[in-house]
Amino acid sequence: MLSFEEFTKFCVNITEFIAGKLSEQRDDLTICYKNDGTEVTPLDFLIEDELRNCIASTFPEHGILGEERSPHNPEAKFKWILDPIDGTLGFTKGVPLYGTLIGLTEQNEPKYGFLRLPMITNCWISGNGSVALLNGKPLEVKQHLSWQKSLVLTTDQQTIEASVIGKFWEKAISLGATGRTWGDCFGYYMLCRGEAELMADTGLKPYDIIPLVPILLGAGIELHQFGNSDYSNILACKPGVIEQLR
């Protein structure tokens, strides 16, 4: 089994190229729509293919599940989960809040996770469920203190308000929090850095969230699931926050 240190180093190396790739090609961007109506660009494919090649040549026995291509060796004990551009809507519109997600699962359980934010100084966070590192330095989220001056985040406010998580969101706002849609992976990054109290999300696919689970838990964030226990509807928050919102 790969150590967390080896995983982190490998991910830092194979994602180093991403910031340059994303900034140099931003100007003439072809945008396509997938069957579910979400956006995809040639860069999503290019990045995923590059990551897949690196993984497959280094760990030929591992499986790969990526957002844009067919699964590879899906029954493998160790499986890599890839989202080449998380926050594609923002990316296509020139909003610099997108990122690249890489997760590693063991027997389908999230084991290690990695997030690279090309437009935020190309920084990265990795996590193993017990620790989360921002550019190599451990992150630890502080206790929630007050709702005044606090920030709650989601990817799409309309969707959240209409979901089972809506009542928690609205309670936080009614207690004085400011709500923003600085969402997708950037919202979780804000949460891990202690800049937000909670991030609420629904309708997540494995690529969107599995790589983030070991990071969030490693930073001391609580994860609450709603409905299916596949992380598709979650409230990620500082310790003790959910009790105040019930």
Next chain:
Amino acid sequence: MLSFEEFTKFCVNITEFIAGKLSEQRDDLTICYKNDGTEVTPLDFLIEDELRNCIASTFPEHGILGEERSPHNPEAKFKWILDPIDGTLGFTKGVPLYGTLIGLTEQNEPKYGFLRLPMITNCWISGNGSVALLNGKPLEVKQHLSWQKSLVLTTDQQTIEASVIGKFWEKAISLGATGRTWGDCFGYYMLCRGEAELMADTGLKPYDIIPLVPILLGAGIELHQFGNSDYSNILACKPGVIEQLR
């Protein structure tokens, strides 16, 4: 009277330093709160002071109205309107959507405007009511075509929904638009680049909006005011959009 070309060149020069200043000092940021509860940082003062010094030494007879300091020569025919960091909440949290705004009014009417976005390649937009330039190249917003795949923006969704503008916002969402709080000056930048259909804002101070007026009009954006005709509550949108939302 300063020509638009001279204004643009002057603003490009006096804001060139901002990106470096904002990125180098981000790590140890003191955050203070003003009487109205909004955030302010030492960098707001530092940037405003630097801009004030440049303006006062070049145009000693002009007035200056800045967000963080007392008005200077407020009865002057020509007056500069400054917002050193528009989007301070985001800035203090590490969200790269903030910018610096500079406007020039003649007899209190918005004449020229300038926006610098330090974290978006330190790019700039200037406008004179007839033309808007992005890094020197004219911008022209295309006609609104469809609500599907379209984006509507605001700074704070809760505030907008509770305001006189709320019904327009909700109608756009019901027609299929996606709503996001990629707001403050960044939302207007998105609008001028044609990436969004509308930007809705309330409770604006002169610093937040006066510098944007000549830019928006120059890019072909319609400005609709609600309540007082001081641009404090506005819906800025592509041509023809408001008719579909009434």
